[in-house]
Amino acid sequence: MKNRTVCIxxxxxxxxxxxxxxxxxxxxxxxxxDRRPFGEPFP
Known part of the structure; x- marks a missing residue:
């Protein structure tokens, strides 16, 4: 399985x-x- 997805x-x-x-x-x-807003963009 190449396309792996995870929910954090x-x-x-x-x-x-x-x-x-x-x-x-x-x-x-x-x-x-998350219930809080994200402060910075993710990688």
Whole structure:
């Protein structure tokens, strides 16, 4: 399976944001959700 997608909750900060960066760097399609607005663009 080449096209992998992951949904990360709490993606705006802390562990969630680090997890988003990790998956994105490894080529995954990332859907990040959080109840707070995102401060900076994701990779």
């Amino acid at each position: 909750t709490g993606a705006a900060g802390g562990i969630g944001r680090a997890t988003v960066s990790l998956f994105a760097a490894r080529g995954w399609r990332v859907v990040g959700v």
